[in-house]
Amino acid sequence: MSDILIQLIWNGLVTGSLIALVALGLTLIYGIAHFIQFAHGEMVAIGAYTFMVFHKLSAWPIVPAALASIFITIVIGILLEKLFFKPVREHDPLIPLVIAIGLSIGIQALILIIFGPNILTISDHSYESYSFLDGALLATPSQILAFVFAVVLMIGLHLFLKKTKRGKAIRAISSNRSIGKTFGLSTDKSMMWVFGIGSLLTAIAGIFLGFEQNLEPLMGVQISVKAFSAVILGAIGSVRGAIFGSFLIGLAESLLVGLGIVASGFTAGIPFVILILMLLIRPEGLFGKRFVSLRQ
Amino acid sequence: MTLSIQNLTAGYSSGPDILHNTCFELREREIVTIIGPNGAGKSTVLRSIFGLTDIRKGEIIHGSRDITSLSTHEIIRSGIAMVSQGRNIFPDLTVEENLEMGAYTLRSKQEIKDKKKDVFQFFPKLKSFRDRHSGILSGGERQMVAIGMALMLSPEVLLLDEPSIGLAPKIIDEVFAKIQHIRDEGASILMVEQNASKALSISDRGYVLELGRNALDGTGKKLLTDPKVGELYLGKKGKKS
Numbered sequence: 001m002s003d004i005l006i007q008l009i010w011n012g013l014v015t016g017s018l019i020a021l022v023a024l025g026l027t028l029i030y031g032i033a034h035f036i037q038f039a040h041g042e043m044v045a046i047g048a049y050t051f052m053v054f055h056k057l058s059a060w061p062i063v064p065a066a067l068a069s070i071f072i073t074i075v076i077g078i079l080l081e082k083l084f085f086k087p088v089r090e091h092d093p094l095i096p097l098v099i100a101i102g103l104s105i106g107i108q109a110l111i112l113i114i115f116g117p118n119i120l121t122i123s124d125h126s127y128e129s130y131s132f133l134d135g136a137l138l139a140t141p142s143q144i145l146a147f148v149f150a151v152v153l154m155i156g157l158h159l160f161l162k163k164t165k166r167g168k169a170i171r172a173i174s175s176n177r178s179i180g181k182t183f184g185l186s187t188d189k190s191m192m193w194v195f196g197i198g199s200l201l202t203a204i205a206g207i208f209l210g211f212e213q214n215l216e217p218l219m220g221v222q223i224s225v226k227a228f229s230a231v232i233l234g235a236i237g238s239v240r241g242a243i244f245g246s247f248l249i250g251l252a253e254s255l256l257v258g259l260g261i262v263a264s265g266f267t268a269g270i271p272f273v274i275l276i277l278m279l280l281i282r283p284e285g286l287f288g289k290r291f292v293s294l295r296q
Numbered sequence: 297m298t299l300s301i302q303n304l305t306a307g308y309s310s311g312p313d314i315l316h317n318t319c320f321e322l323r324e325r326e327i328v329t330i331i332g333p334n335g336a337g338k339s340t341v342l343r344s345i346f347g348l349t350d351i352r353k354g355e356i357i358h359g360s361r362d363i364t365s366l367s368t369h370e371i372i373r374s375g376i377a378m379v380s381q382g383r384n385i386f387p388d389l390t391v392e393e394n395l396e397m398g399a400y401t402l403r404s405k406q407e408i409k410d411k412k413k414d415v416f417q418f419f420p421k422l423k424s425f426r427d428r429h430s431g432i433l434s435g436g437e438r439q440m441v442a443i444g445m446a447l448m449l450s451p452e453v454l455l456l457d458e459p460s461i462g463l464a465p466k467i468i469d470e471v472f473a474k475i476q477h478i479r480d481e482g483a484s485i486l487m488v489e490q491n492a493s494k495a496l497s498i499s500d501r502g503y504v505l506e507l508g509r510n511a512l513d514g515t516g517k518k519l520l521t522d523p524k525v526g527e528l529y530l531g532k533k534g535k536k537s
């Protein structure tokens with residue numbers, strides 16, 4: 001019993017890490033641009049598929065393939081902002097939201113056209129699991145790396161936002177864009193950074209997700225639904241909240257299904273049930289602000 | 297003349313003209329106040345100086361430099377800072393971070409550090425709040441943060457848009473005393489105010505703006521005793537927009 005518990009907690013932490021990598025971008029984008037980037041999940045798929053192209057189809061080693069895939073995903077993320085979201089930046093947030101939904105469907109269709117509907121694997125190679133604690137815990141190399149990467153990236157992001165001038169400027173613009181202008185802060189630059197960072201994180205999530213599961217055109221939707229729930233759970237716009245919400249959902253899924261409390265067919269519903277409970281108890285989210293933010 | 301606005305006609309993006317041929321002047325170490333009813337275009341004057349409107353005619357000269365078509369960034373670097381009306385801080389940032397963002401256009405870290413020290417000396421209260429989220433501060437404290445952000449730039453010209461808005465009378469006096477202090481240290485101040493009597497009484501000169509046009513101007517004393525100003529503006533003490 002305790003053996004399986006350790007394994008389930010580990011699986012939950014890994015899933016939570018991957019959700020968090022997606023949720024962080026969502027929450028940052030919402031914070032600065034005030035809309036939900038519905039196509040953010042598709043950036044996960046772009047990261048995974050481009051990695052597969054470099055690593056499996058072109059036989060590049062893992063590291064260069066990963067770097068190339070991350071780079072391409074970042075460029076695409078920044079371009080999407082410049083081409084589709086920047087022109088409607090001063091409009092009602094409903095407009096970028098609708099554009100994002102359109103982009104999400106469009107990118108899914110594109111992946112379907114290019115790679116077909118079949119499930120693909122990210123690598124031909126299969127990796128041995130490591131065994132810890134006298135076999136109580138089995139962890140694949142990609143699980144271990146995903147968890148370590150996620151934690152390092154979270155700490156890095158936290159330090160970036162709190163300590164660097166650019167990070168503070170991003171928080172400032174998120175907090176009050178028009179006042180940012182009167183002190184010479186560039187909204188364009190901060191937007192570019194946020195979409196770039198968001199894409200970087202999703203690309204990494206996509207690569208690890210590809211190792212953990214398989215590639216399919218809708219893979220972005222599955223994880224982004226969990227990430228949406230995590231973000232709202234933690235309080236949208238909050239970085240700490242997104243991280244906390246992600247691990248909560250990851251652990252809840254793993255434990256509830258693993259211990260047989262919820263049938264595995266209902267896994268997809270778990271984030272929503274948690275979300276609904278949360279909204280009933282504390283609608284502002286776990287890390288919601290008590291004071292009213294002066295957003296403009 | 298430190299700031300000279302000549303025949304300024306301006307509006308927003310594709311909208312109608314808001315200001316029509318308006319002129320304002322600010323001399324060195326003056327406090328000049330613009331008064332006028334809501335919607336007259338007072339904030340638009342300050343925003344035009346800051347490159348945040350669509351200027352259709354006229355020119356804005358700072359010192360000997362034409363700043364009419366400069367970017368906000370360049371205007372700040374030319375020595376002008378603005379404290380906006382109302383929501384004029386970053387509520388999710390700490391007081392100290394707000395000050396740092398005020399100095400965003402400064403490059404030297406040491407300079408930012410020194411300026412921060414100066415501002416904390418000028419507003420000692422802010423120092424004890426430095427790590428607090430500015431969003432939870434009182435209205436008066438927030439206004440001090442906002443002015444502190446502008447002071448981080450040691451501006452030659454300080455533009456203040458309704459610094460007394462929403463503040464209790466006692467706090468207004470404190471803020472106005474600080475404004476006089478800033479002038480005494482060498483800055484020139486162009487201020488927009490609804491609280492006409494208090495503002496004019498600390499001003500060297502004033503302008504009345506009505507429907508985007510210059511209606512009256514003169515020394516602070518003269519406007520304070522002008523019957524028309526008295527009837528229209530001095531009866532409405534502390535009115536908020």
Ligand SMILES: Nc1ncnc2c1ncn2[C@@H]1O[C@H](COP(=O)(O)OP(=O)(O)OP(=O)(O)O)[C@@H](O)[C@H]1O
Pocket residue numbers: 308311314332333334335336337338339340341381537
């Ligand atoms: N960003 C904007 N875009 C379009 N029109 C604007 C904008 N800001 C202000 N206006 C319009 O310009 C006119 C003048 O506004 P302004 O804010 O300059 O007035 P004000 O004298 O400062 O008023 P108040 O005392 O209420 O602050 C108003 O009709 C207003 O609707």
Ligand SMILES: [Mg+2]
Pocket residue numbers: 338339340381457
């Ligand atoms: Mg105004």
